[in-house]
Amino acid sequence: MTPSDTNNMTVHVLVLTGYGLNCDVETAYAFELAGAVSTRVHINTLISGEASLKDYDILVFDGGFSWGDDHGAGVLEAVRLRSNIGKALIEFIENGKLILGICNGFQAMVNLGLLPGFDGDYNTRQVALTFNDCGNFRDDWVTLLGNPESPCVFTRGVSQIELPVRHGEGKFHASPEVIKRLIGNGQVVFQYATPEGVPAQGQFPFNPNGSVHDIAGICDSTGRIFGLMPHPEAFNHWTNHPDWTRVKESMKRQGQSILPELTAGVQLLKNGVDYIRQA
């Protein structure tokens, strides 16, 4: 019996919209599949106070091109949120809630300083996501290695998964000291890997952007604040996977069919939802 069976509390997820964000619909949908109740809330509705973070358990900085990515991806979204609801964000973290940033949302989070969040400092920019080494936007599915040592609540039990990346500014960069500290704390949640499951060691296209140490996602030291470049919400159905017609045919010949269970992408979100239920 899973904890969610024993505890049927409703988990409320706030998915940001507006100003060029564009993954809000599927992110909200994927969280519904993960058992939560999700609401798409315009950034200005949150700023005006018409909606309040207090009513939510998980805040999602979803993907897109906020402010057109001008002046650096996620930079202007961070400015707007910090200038207007900076305090509320910190309170949200202090109240034990979860924050997930995907792609442009991850970029906004590092610009807000929510990540890496060393020593509970959620204001200082110490890592960056910058232009891909390949010099272009890239859409591809990548293999990710999960870090069993990481405190990240979203990736519990995830050793390896495939997800799509779609970005032009996903190269993770930080000083060697910061990288060392991230590794030491287990804050490196996902690394890009080869299909065989070994770290890509910078090799394109397995590491699609040239990220230092193949870093695809990091969390804070509590494991409740998590950002990643790949898109779990875009793997919300088994037919999203690039090999599904091949896998289906193969299983059919073994007299089996693909069971429409939760995808690895939705499972990631469900881990977050379950964490709230257990908390």
Add this chain to the structure above:
Amino acid sequence: MPAHLEITLKPDLFDAEGAAICRKANDYFGFDLESVRTVSILTIDIDLTPDQLESIRTEIFTNPVTQISSYKPLSIDFDSVIWVGYRPGVRDNPGSTAQEAVEDLFRIRLKPHEAIYTSKRYCLKGVNLSFHDADRIARELLANDIIQQWKVFSKEDWDPETGVGIIIPKVRLDHKPTVTVIPIDSDKTLMRLSKERGLALNPNDVPTIRAYFLREDVLAERRAVGLSDPTDVELEYISQARSDHCNHNTFKGLFLYRDLATGKTDTVDDLFATCIEAPTLAIQKKKPWVISVLWDNAGVGRLNEDNYYVITGETHNSPSNMEAYGGAITGIVGVYRDPMGTGKGSRLIMGMYGYCVGPRDYQGELKPHLHPKRLLDGVIEGVRDGGNKSGIPTPYGQVWFDEGYLGKCLVFVTAIGLMPAQIKGGPAEKKRSSPGNLIVMCGGRVGKDGIHGVTAASESFSADTPAGHVQIGDPYTQKKMHDFLLEARDHGLIAFITDNGGGGLSSSIGESARFSNGCMVELEKVPLKYEGLDQWEIWVSESQERMTVAVKPEHWAQFAALSKKHAVESTLIGRYTDSGKLHITYDGQTCAHVDIDFLTSQFPQWTFEAEWTPPEMRGLSEPDFVEPDNASNLLLDLLARPNICSKEWIIRQYDHEVQGTSVVKPLVGKDRDVNSDAVVSRPVLESLQGLAAAQAVLPTYSLIDTYHMVACSIDEGVRRVVAVGGDPEHIGGVDNFCCPYIQYDAIGNPDGKYKAAQLVRANWALRDVCTAYGIPLLSGKDSMYVDGYLKGRHNKTQKVSALPTLQFACTSVISDITRCVTMDCKFAGDLVYVLGETRNELGASEYYEHFGHVGLHVPELRPESAIKLYRALNRAIQEELVASCHGIYRGGLGVHLALVAMAGGLGIRVDLSKVPRVEAEQDHVILYSETPGRFIVTIDPKNRSSFEALFDGLPHACVGTVSGEADFEINGPEEKPVIRVPVSELKTAWKRPFGDLV
């Protein structure tokens, strides 16, 4: 004093943008650049204190982890510096977002004269780089003269204290808006003024226009509102609406067709009415899924009971030809407004692209405005930014290289949207403006950009084409508007909506006012980017990202509040009336007063002489051709031809996963790198229903006969969606014609009559095949002036006309996406089938083209028998009997069998003698004939009998097996080996031309 902030990456960080410039400069021009570092510059013309300046520097514009910045020029090593900034009045998107951020940070509102301007500085290193070389990089790579300005600095020129200096590209128009009255004393006067003012009035229309303004009753009505002769606002309105771009005069023309071989004549009155409208309406009567066609911005088909899909296609050829990036981004962002303005509005769910350009490695004597390599790069990047930043997947597209597109390139953009069947209990696809409704303009502001774009698109490209019509689309502004309008729609606040594209307010208000039968517009209320526009300019400006909406007065407060929430500007600029008049005022003074129905009446029909010279009479014949010996190498060469080879680098730049709906991706197979026949998406996430989409172009067939070019293009589009599991009973079509100018002129267009006949024949095929297949034309577009005048050898100007080209887009609905199939063969031991007959049809094939031949036997479609085969195939796919399915397209059976093998990463062994065929005996005919109507299918051997039973009486044969071997093997009669190549080598050849591009 404006401040000047320079920002750059820390010196130890890799500058990917700089590296890309370095690579292109060396690649395009053969230079020996060592490195390029890029510096972003913000010129801040805002009254801020030093502390405020420092705080925006550190808190907004500098990333402490990756960047350094300074209000003094940064010291970066260089041999040459290039500065590039926008010209005054050009849309500076990052400048606007920077302003927004500053306003946000300090909670201030900028004053009207305050602004932030962005520009760039490039620091070039290269010992051998001359000033002239640097200037060339600036002019041909970094800047576009039309929208940007630049400066080049050598080491000696550079003052480290002042750097590039302060340049404020502010528009200053010391001009009082003026309405000009145009005298119409004679046809000649009006025609002369039309030329002088760039009105592009058609000479045939001039007497009609004059007659109207000279009518006694009209004169009396005009006197009552203070008008006499027509104003410039009125003539601009008429000119826009009567342009070929808006009114499709060519397609609605009268064609006097004559076949020069038989002498048979035919009078075709209105191609649109006879070949597009009539068949589509007839099909709509039979197919209830066809919801709305032929009147709105896009066509509407039913996805399921609760949801409709919406599709349209556009071209953006002329602007892209002038400024590739700007033209293409404006094209894709612009076409996305069509579904937004269809019915009461739809959400965008997919985009597609098609590029027809000169050869990427063109080294001939003609000098196109932009070299095809640079043009293609710019177009690709424009659609990339336009699509990706709109959050709309761009999963499908194709590229076609041909020297005929050196004169003018083609940029096709297709948009698909989704709308609920009902909004607040009413039909979503219906809309109307009613007297009393408010006219609201939403989105961007109006500037001089894009003036006369419509009339320029209705002309051929020449040195004096006005450059002002090029603009840069802004997907960010539009995305905000898109989200806002959908919310407004769902609250029932939209009575009517249409986009401001070609012709601007003139078109959008002119067309929407036909429903209520009148309007009253107060032009001074239109928000402007800068002061000083004349009234007619406000009226016809094509400034982007704007929609015109009819809102009931009682809904206005709620509409305006939502608009504010989404940070979108919405302005009330007038009211719809039932006066029968288009009535425009400026500060209370009438500047236009025209009968709404004037444009739909009395204009003379354009007339064309069309003379068809059949291919034999043009001297075409089958070449005297001996089958080449080395068939394996030949196949490898064919796979590496530009129109066949891999173009993965384009596909991967486009987000095809956003919205989480991707089912069949653009690249499939074991290594996820071979092109799928079509893409499939699951537009409604909660449902298993799918929408398949694909496009096809086959312009080369026009060398022989445009009838077959069109027939085969439609068939290819159909087979593409059927191959992934699309339902042949539900296929929607979008026809997108691009043709050279067809009006005969002894000097200017001596083959005009032939070109007119090509257009007629193309339309006949459209009518015949769509009728036979039951395809309604959900939408369509014609672009009639695909010619260019290029300098060639000895600086002689030469006219280059493109082959008549049809891009045909197909959609199909899939009831259960889990039954979709992909084209990669999947298991060793599977049986390989060819469905459909192969004929001796190498005319205009890729194979003949490879050897420099055209030939005569162009592929001909037999639609009545083909559709039966497609129905059977669809059943086989629905019954899950098919492991892989792939159409046989350009390049024929040989090329497409190779693709099936490459995608599966498995060898295939095929016996050519088993291929179903008619009068096609030689190996190379069977391998490379491009007969339409055929597929390659692989199946699990245990499904053999049930599969074959479905094809009883239809041409099909098992021609071989998927082998477990590494080799791709084609054998002739008695197992005589014809081709034997490792599959890996096939793929290497196929990826060779563009495989290194990212």
